[in-house]
Structure formats: C-alpha cells, structure tokens
Amino acid sequence: MKLSVSDSDLLGLVHLIRLYGKNLSKTWSYTITHLIRKIHDQEHFPVTDMVKKELNADSLNKYQRQKLNRxxxxDSLMIEHMIAVQSIINVIMKFQYSKNDNDAIRELRSILEANTNCIIKFAIKEKDLKGI
Known part of the structure; x- marks a missing residue:
C-alpha cells in the first residue's frame, strides 16, 4: 500500500530508531507505536463487505470514519490492523538502515508500505475479524 506520510515524519522515526533501537524503553516503544498509528490515521483503507453494504462506501479515512460514527x-467503525502494529515495530527495529538519511527514509517507507494491511470494520458486528 502506498502511504502518504511525509519524508520529514519518517526521518523523525528513523532518528528515534537509530538512537534508541537497541535499548528501546517503554516510553519510546509507545512513541513509535503512536507514530505508526498516526501514519495509519492519515490513510484511506478499504472497508469490509458488511460496511460497504450498509454504508455504501469503498474506502474511508479517519475523518470520514469519525463523521459516520457520530x-x-x-456500533462504530474502526481500523483493523491485519498485521499488528507490534509486528510492524519488530520489523522496523531489526532492520539495519543506511547512514544516508534519504536512503533510510526510502527503506523505512518501503517496510511500512509492505507491512501496512488495514481494513475498516464494524467494531461490534465484526468483532471476530482480527489481524495477526
């Protein structure tokens, strides 16, 4: 999936990984988790068949989802990460990034795009639909 996150946001994430990657405390782990979720909040994700049928939508972003939730x-709509955020963190933390910032940004973007697989689902009606 192609992500619309800016290079400057990814550079900040690269710097965090370089600084704290080997000794990641709970605070920095939470920060990285929050950053990945924030990146996902900016994206449009496809909806499940049930959401498509009931709301006549093919894909939604955070703001459209919030508007519909009101x-x-x-029930409410939520993002289901088919690949868990913690799994994504494990992959990005183990990767050896280039020393060149532009290359490191491209590498991180590639990893995030390859591991971002999310859908929009109903929180209650589709509670059994879970990622790994």
Missing part, C-alpha cells in the same frame, strides 16, 4: 447508534 451517526451510527449501536
């Missing part, structure tokens, strides 16, 4: 009475 109207839904008994």
């Amino acid at each position: 109207r839904l009475e008994n």
Whole structure:
C-alpha cells in the first residue's frame, strides 16, 4: 500500500530508531507505536463487505470514519490492523538502515508500505475479524 506520510515524519522515526533501537524503553516503544498509528490515521483503507453494504462506501479515512460514527447508534467503525502494529515495530527495529538519511527514509517507507494491511470494520458486528 502506498502511504502518504511525509519524508520529514519518517526521518523523525528513523532518528528515534537509530538512537534508541537497541535499548528501546517503554516510553519510546509507545512513541513509535503512536507514530505508526498516526501514519495509519492519515490513510484511506478499504472497508469490509458488511460496511460497504450498509454504508455504501469503498474506502474511508479517519475523518470520514469519525463523521459516520457520530451517526451510527449501536456500533462504530474502526481500523483493523491485519498485521499488528507490534509486528510492524519488530520489523522496523531489526532492520539495519543506511547512514544516508534519504536512503533510510526510502527503506523505512518501503517496510511500512509492505507491512501496512488495514481494513475498516464494524467494531461490534465484526468483532471476530482480527489481524495477526
């Protein structure tokens, strides 16, 4: 999946990984998790068949999902990470990035794009639909 995240955001993530990658504390682990989730919040993701049928939408981003959630009475829409964020973190932390910042940004973008597999689902009606 092609991500729309800026190079400057990825450079910040590369610097965090370079500084704390081998000795990642809970604080920095949370920060990296939050950054990846923030990157995913900016993207459009495909919806499940049930969401498509009930809401007549093919893909949604965070803001469209929030708008629809205000109207839904008994359920809400959420992003389901089919590849868990922790799995993505494990992959990006083990990778040896280039010393050149531009190359490291390209490498990180490639890893994130290869490991981002998300869908929009109903939180309650489709609670059994889970990623790995």
